[in-house]
Amino acid sequence: MSSVAFTAQACRALLKRDLRAVARSRSQLYSSLLFPLMILAILGTGVSKGLDPSLVRDGDYSSFLVPGIIVMTLVFSSTFSSASYYYDRDWGMLKVLLATPHEPRVIMLGKSLAGAVIGSGQGLAVLLVAALIPALNLEWQYGVLPGILLAVVAVVMLSLLLNGAAQLVARRIRTMQGFHLVMNLVLFPLLFFSGAFFPLDKLPVWLKVLATINPLSYPLDLLRVAAYANDSGYFGLVVDLLVLGALTPLVFWAGLQRRPPTA
Amino acid sequence: MQEEPGLEAAASVQTAASETHGAHAVQAIDLSLDYGDRRALDGISLNVPQGDIFGLLGPNGSGKTTLVSLFLGLLEPTSGQALVLGRPPAPDVRQTIGVLFQESCLDPNMTVAETLELHGEMFGLRPPLLRMRLEDLLARFGLAERQRDATRTLSGGLKRRLELARALVPSPQLLFLDEPTTGLDPEGRADLWEHLHRINQDGTTIVVATHDMLDADRHSRRVAFINQGRLTALGSPEELKRELKHDSVRLEWPTLTPALLAELSRIQGVGRATWLPPLLHVTVDSARDFVPRVFQLAGDGIRSLQIQESTLEDAYFQMVGRGDEAT
Numbered sequence: 001m002s003s004v005a006f007t008a009q010a011c012r013a014l015l016k017r018d019l020r021a022v023a024r025s026r027s028q029l030y031s032s033l034l035f036p037l038m039i040l041a042i043l044g045t046g047v048s049k050g051l052d053p054s055l056v057r058d059g060d061y062s063s064f065l066v067p068g069i070i071v072m073t074l075v076f077s078s079t080f081s082s083a084s085y086y087y088d089r090d091w092g093m094l095k096v097l098l099a100t101p102h103e104p105r106v107i108m109l110g111k112s113l114a115g116a117v118i119g120s121g122q123g124l125a126v127l128l129v130a131a132l133i134p135a136l137n138l139e140w141q142y143g144v145l146p147g148i149l150l151a152v153v154a155v156v157m158l159s160l161l162l163n164g165a166a167q168l169v170a171r172r173i174r175t176m177q178g179f180h181l182v183m184n185l186v187l188f189p190l191l192f193f194s195g196a197f198f199p200l201d202k203l204p205v206w207l208k209v210l211a212t213i214n215p216l217s218y219p220l221d222l223l224r225v226a227a228y229a230n231d232s233g234y235f236g237l238v239v240d241l242l243v244l245g246a247l248t249p250l251v252f253w254a255g256l257q258r259r260p261p262t263a
Numbered sequence: 264m265q266e267e268p269g270l271e272a273a274a275s276v277q278t279a280a281s282e283t284h285g286a287h288a289v290q291a292i293d294l295s296l297d298y299g300d301r302r303a304l305d306g307i308s309l310n311v312p313q314g315d316i317f318g319l320l321g322p323n324g325s326g327k328t329t330l331v332s333l334f335l336g337l338l339e340p341t342s343g344q345a346l347v348l349g350r351p352p353a354p355d356v357r358q359t360i361g362v363l364f365q366e367s368c369l370d371p372n373m374t375v376a377e378t379l380e381l382h383g384e385m386f387g388l389r390p391p392l393l394r395m396r397l398e399d400l401l402a403r404f405g406l407a408e409r410q411r412d413a414t415r416t417l418s419g420g421l422k423r424r425l426e427l428a429r430a431l432v433p434s435p436q437l438l439f440l441d442e443p444t445t446g447l448d449p450e451g452r453a454d455l456w457e458h459l460h461r462i463n464q465d466g467t468t469i470v471v472a473t474h475d476m477l478d479a480d481r482h483s484r485r486v487a488f489i490n491q492g493r494l495t496a497l498g499s500p501e502e503l504k505r506e507l508k509h510d511s512v513r514l515e516w517p518t519l520t521p522a523l524l525a526e527l528s529r530i531q532g533v534g535r536a537t538w539l540p541p542l543l544h545v546t547v548d549s550a551r552d553f554v555p556r557v558f559q560l561a562g563d564g565i566r567s568l569q570i571q572e573s574t575l576e577d578a579y580f581q582m583v584g585r586g587d588e589a590t
Contacts, residue, residue: 013385020377092369101385101387
């Protein structure tokens with residue numbers, strides 16, 4: 001068996017383990033779908049009725065919110081998945097895995113890929129449910145299949161990016177509480193300034209600058225262009241893909257570089 | 264039949280080992296490790312021959328677990344070399360190593376079978392062989408009926424058995440066990456050692472880090488005493504006990520004073536006296552001669568007395584030393 005196949009088998013085994021864990025944790029499974037849909041219903045309906053609806057296409061704020069809710073789902077999912085590092089460390093499983101015939105980065109690769117697959121699955125499930133709700137009007141301006149393909153690219157790239165970033169944070173923070181605190185402190189502002197909950201076009205310049213340096217803005221823009229918008233988006237398809245294509249491998253790779261402490 | 268990557272890697276490691284370092288399963292060459300300013304291991308050198316049952320003995324915090332971690336490649340030495348089957352413990356060398364850690368290392372949400380399956384897959388075992396190996400281990404360790412149960416529902420003894428079964432999934436040539444009998448009742452301990460002897464008879468070298476002198480005395484062919492990160496003695500239990508006085512006397516003596524202790528140590532035939540108030544441990548040539556003398560000294564100050572032939576624990580106290588020693 002080649003070393004690639006050997007590594008692939010290890011990654012597959014770790015993915016299978018984490019998928020089983022998610023499938024067994026019904027609360028995580030249900031909340032990962034119900035929470036975003038609840039936000040969509042409450043925030044979408046409330047803002048459609050209470051704010052200036054002319055800011056979004058057809059005044060339909062609920063549909064506008066769909067890409068943002070998917071990004072939010074991925075942010076939560078990557079935080080939960082990466083927290084499993086702390087469980088594995090505390091249960092002693094990390095030590096057991098590191099004593100197997102693999103480099104530490106293979107173990108972390110397997111865990112990160114598992115987190116990315118689970119996050120992507122959850123994000124795409126939210127997109128599927130949103131697409132099936134008649135009240136939501138997704139545009140699919142490039143056609144349904146190309147649109148879905150673009151959405152999958154955005155979701156997978158963002159999921160890898162977030163899991164890589166979460167691994168970077170987890171290597172440096174000793175406690176799970178500290179990890180959640182840092183992730184919330186970093187990711188929530190990023191989420192709010194990405195255009196997830198309101199369009200970027202009409203924002204003041206300083207917020208536009210923040211949105212431009214915010215890595216979450218680009219997959220969000222890509223998702224919006226793919227599924228919701230009838231224009232070229234805030235940054236444009238090419239810029240979105242270029243930024244994601246450069247940033248995601250870099251952050252994901254960086255997340256695998258440091259040996260995880262076992263105590 | 265499908266080629267098994269684990270066996271392939273194990274075979275190449277075995278070949279390299281026999282070509283370069285003959286019959287040593289494990290070697291430490293002037294091995295030191297610092298945690299910041301603290302020296303956890305200090306210039307340890309030892310060899311473990313292949314096929315041996317080797318005991319690493321020492322009190323808690325003496326450096327046994329650190330030494331095992333270096334052999335597993337989980338830590339990098341500050342200086343010196345740790346060799347396993349003649350090579351540094353790189354990932355491909357770990358293909359031939361099984362390990363049982365000191366503390367329980369199980370995912371509470373995985374089932375017994377999943378725990379073994381994950382480990383087999385991490386070692387590159389594929390379904391037909393993996394299935395056979397798992398069924399064999401589940402049967403051998405009496406876990407077959409519990410294979411679908413989550414590990415959190417197992418008793419301490421069953422958890423330990425599962426962890427040993429997991430360590431054996433890759434059919435290791437070398438097995439590291441860190442305090443394997445922790446939390447086991449006497450029956451569980453006997454059971455575990457029976458398994459270990461069978462594994463050893465099949466050719467697996469076993470390195471046991473423990474502070475249980477009785478287990479080490481009974482089951483190890485050779486032992487190393489480690490204290491405060493240093494190797495203080497190395498040899499077979501018989502060799503290490505050879506220098507001892509014949510009998511070992513343990514006394515519960517709350518009224519013992521330093522003056523009495525000094526007087527006691529001048530009695531003819533007394534070897535080493537170790538005082539951990541209220542207990543006094545003395546090695547002597549003949550308990551028959553010593554006991555009447557000690558009662559003359561103590562009057563009615565002795566609450567209990569126990570006599571036995573000297574053990575590895577006596578050798579340990581003699582070489583490592585603890586408490587206030589009179590000689």
